[in-house]
Amino acid sequence: MDKQQQESRSSSNKKVDLGEWVKKHASLYEAATRHPFIESIRNGTVDISSFRRWLGQDYIFVRAFVPFVASVLVKACNETDDSSDMEVTLGGMAALNDELAWFKKEASKWGVTLSAIVPLSANVRYCSFLKSLMSSEVEYTVVLTAFWAIEAVYQDSFAYCLEEDAETPEELKETCYRWGNDDFGDWCCTLEERANRHLQMASEDVRKKAEAVFLHVLELEVEFWDMSCVGI
Numbered sequence: 001m002d003k004q005q006q007e008s009r010s011s012s013n014k015k016v017d018l019g020e021w022v023k024k025h026a027s028l029y030e031a032a033t034r035h036p037f038i039e040s041i042r043n044g045t046v047d048i049s050s051f052r053r054w055l056g057q058d059y060i061f062v063r064a065f066v067p068f069v070a071s072v073l074v075k076a077c078n079e080t081d082d083s084s085d086m087e088v089t090l091g092g093m094a095a096l097n098d099e100l101a102w103f104k105k106e107a108s109k110w111g112v113t114l115s116a117i118v119p120l121s122a123n124v125r126y127c128s129f130l131k132s133l134m135s136s137e138v139e140y141t142v143v144l145t146a147f148w149a150i151e152a153v154y155q156d157s158f159a160y161c162l163e164e165d166a167e168t169p170e171e172l173k174e175t176c177y178r179w180g181n182d183d184f185g186d187w188c189c190t191l192e193e194r195a196n197r198h199l200q201m202a203s204e205d206v207r208k209k210a211e212a213v214f215l216h217v218l219e220l221e222v223e224f225w226d227m228s229c230v231g232i
């Protein structure tokens, strides 16, 4: 075995997992999952105009998220022969169909006209980041990490609003339940396991890219919540 092979063998043996990155970057992870907007839902002081802004902007985000998830699915089919990867991503795609219908129903409940929503700059930045990840140049391990991080932030944030001591207003519980429910939590864990498996096999270079993408997702999530709160 030559030196390069030895290096690549030893890097692939190194234990990497997303839980370790969450601990390593705990303050940014916390900023994304315990944001003042989320805290305000949880303690019942949420400003309803902020909630309505979030709802309209998130509908636009989810529409941009669909082609991103489709691109993850294409990479899963091309780059791995493990059917579990395809199944977990396909499950995510199916959930997005319901999610878009849910946004329409919720928008009419809150008097938000979705066709009139103009994407705000934090949303534009996030959607263009998703687009950049759709390039065939971006490795499957990197996009799987991004996919997990994007979903995990919502799961963690909204599950927090459903904890026993939360004072989330009744009319917002359905929103929190959408991402905070246990089934979605289990699905996120499966996605995390798949991503960990690929990170474990990846080169050091790909792991570095995946970690940078994980951090960038957290920053964009913070900006997205900030955007929802402007003016309070």
Ligand SMILES: Cc1ncc(CN)c(N)n1
Binding pocket: 058, 061, 062, 065, 150, 151, 154, 221, 224
């Ligand atoms: C901004 C954002 N991040 C994550 C999710 C969860 N799919 C979402 N709907 N919107």
